[in-house]
Amino acid sequence: MTARPLFDNVVLKPIVEEEKTASGIVLPGGEKEKPQQAEVVAVGPGELADGTKVTMQVKVGDKVIYGKYSGTEIEISKDEKYVVVEQKDIKCVLD
Amino acid sequence: MTARPLFDNVVLKPIVEEEKTASGIVLPGGEKEKPQQAEVVAVGPGELADGTKVTMQVKVGDKVIYGKYSGTEIEISKDEKYVVVEQKDIKCVLD
Amino acid sequence: MTARPLFDNVVLKPIVEEEKTASGIVLPGGEKEKPQQAEVVAVGPGELADGTKVTMQVKVGDKVIYGKYSGTEIEISKDEKYVVVEQKDIKCVLD
C-alpha cells in the first residue's frame, strides 16, 4: 500500500541518525528530537485546495530539510512511518 | 437518506479497526482515539463558498487519511456515523 | 413578515426533535443542545459583501446540516425562530 498525496502535499520519510552517548553507546534515533531531514517518497499533483496551480519543486528521492513540527505523521503499516507536509514547509533540498 | 456535500466538502466513513488488549480480548474500536483513516462516501461539486472552482481530487470509494480533529461529525441514522471534511483536510489517498 | 437574507446568507428553520426521558416522558426539544439539522426557508442573492458572485447550492425546502454554533438567531414573531447562516456554514443537504 502506498500513500498518494493531494494538493502540494509531499510524503516524507524522516531520516533518523544514530546517536552516541558520552560513554560511546549507540542509542537508536527514536529518543532524539523530531528530525528535520527527510527523503521525499511521494509528491502531490500541484493543485492547491483553492484551485491554484503550483510547480512541485521537489521530486521522489530528494533529501530535504523541512520545518520541525510541520506536517501530519502517518503510519502505513507497522514499520512504515511517514510525514505528510505541505510543500511550503520544505525549506531546501540537500544536493 | 444520503448526505450530499456542498462546496469542496467530502463525506467520510471513518475506518475503525478492532483492537486487542494485552490479554488478547478484542475491544470494539469505539474506545480508541478518533480515527485518521476513512472511506470517501460522497464528494462536493467543487465550487468553494467564495465562488472559486476547484478540482475534486478524491472519488467515492477512495481510502484516505485526513487530519485528526478535522471536520464535523454527522449522524444520518443511528448506525450511520460520518464526518464531513473540507477537501484540504484530506492529506493523501491510500492506493 | 418574512426575512430576506443578504449576500450568501441562508435563513434556516432548525428541526427540533422530540426526546424521551428514561421514564418515557416526552420532553419538548427546547432543552436539547442547539440543533444541527434545519430546513432552508430563504436564500440570499449570491453576491458576497466584497462583490464576489457565488452559486447558491441550496434551495428553499432543502433539509441541511449546518455547523453547530454557526449563525445568528433571529425571532420574526413569538412562534417563529430562525437562524441566519452564511452558506459556507452548511455542510451538506440530506436527500
Add this chain to the structure above:
Amino acid sequence: MTARPLFDNVVLKPIVEEEKTASGIVLPGGEKEKPQQAEVVAVGPGELADGTKVTMQVKVGDKVIYGKYSGTEIEISKDEKYVVVEQKDIKCVLD
C-alpha cells in the same frame, strides 16, 4: 445635519421596543439589551476601502436585522442616535 456614509457603510436607526415589567409598568426601551432590528437611514456609495465595487443590497427605509455588537454608535444631535455598520453586518431585510 445628516450623516453620509462612506464605502459600504449603512447608517441605521435602531428600533427600540417598549417593554412591560411583570407588574405591567411600561419601561422605556433604553434599559433593554442592544437592539438587533433597525431602519436604514442612509447607504454608502458601494466602493470598499480597497477599491472593490459592491452592490448595496439595502435601501433607505428597509427594516433590517443586524449583528448585535456590530458597528459604531454615532450621535448627530441629542435626540438622534444612530449606528453605522458595514453592509456585511446586516443579515437580512424584513419584508
Add this chain to the structure above:
Amino acid sequence: MTARPLFDNVVLKPIVEEEKTASGIVLPGGEKEKPQQAEVVAVGPGELADGTKVTMQVKVGDKVIYGKYSGTEIEISKDEKYVVVEQKDIKCVLD
C-alpha cells in the same frame, strides 16, 4: 509646515467641544474622551501600500466621524495637533 499624507491616509483636525459641568463652569474640551468628530485637513493620493488604486471619498474641509482609537496622533507644532487615519477608519461625512 504641512503634513502630506501617503496612500489613503487622511489628516484630521479633531473637533473638541466645550463642556459644562453641573455647576455651569465651562471646562476646556481636553479633559473629555478622545473626539470622534473631525475636519479633514489633507487627503492622500489614493494608492494603497499594495499598489491598489482607490477613490478618496472625502475632501479637505469635510466634517467626518471616525472610529475612536483609530489613527496616529501627530504634532506639527505646539498648537497644531492632528490625527492621521486610513480612509477606512472614517465612517461618514456630516453634511
Add this chain to the structure above:
Amino acid sequence: MTARPLFDNVVLKPIVEEEKTASGIVLPGGEKEKPQQAEVVAVGPGELADGTKVTMQVKVGDKVIYGKYSGTEIEISKDEKYVVVEQKDIKCVLD
C-alpha cells in the same frame, strides 16, 4: 558602506530633537521616547515580496512621520543608526 533596501522598505534616519529640563539644562535627545520624525535616506525598488509592483511615494531627503514602534533598527557603523520601515508605516511627508 550604505544600506540598499529591498521591496518597499525605506531606510530612515530618525530626527532626535534636543530637550530642555525645567531647570533649563539641555539634555541630549537619546533619553526621550523613540522618535516619530525621520529623514528618508534610501528607498526600495517598489516590488513587494509577493511580486506586486507599488509606487514609492517618498524620496531621499523627505522628512516623514512614521509609526512609533515600526521597523527594524540597524547600525551601519558606530555613529550611524537607522531604522528600516515598510513604506506603509510612513504616515505622511512634512513639506
Add this chain to the structure above:
Amino acid sequence: MTARPLFDNVVLKPIVEEEKTASGIVLPGGEKEKPQQAEVVAVGPGELADGTKVTMQVKVGDKVIYGKYSGTEIEISKDEKYVVVEQKDIKCVLD
C-alpha cells in the same frame, strides 16, 4: 553537500563578529545575541508556494541585514551553520 532553497527562500551564513570584554579579552562571537548580518549563500527560484512568481532581489555573496528571530537554522555539517529565511525577512543589502 550544499543546500538548494525552494520558493523565495535564501540560505544565509550569519556573520559573527568578535567581541571584546571591558578587560580587553576577545570573546568568540557565539555568546552574543543572534546576528542580524549575514552573507547570501544560495537563492531560491523565485516561485512562491502559491505559484506567484517574484524577483529575487539578492544574489550569492551579498551582505544583508535580516530580521533577528527570522528563519530556520540548519546544520549541513558540524562546522557549517546556516539560516534559511524567506526573502521578505531580508531588510536591505549593505553595499
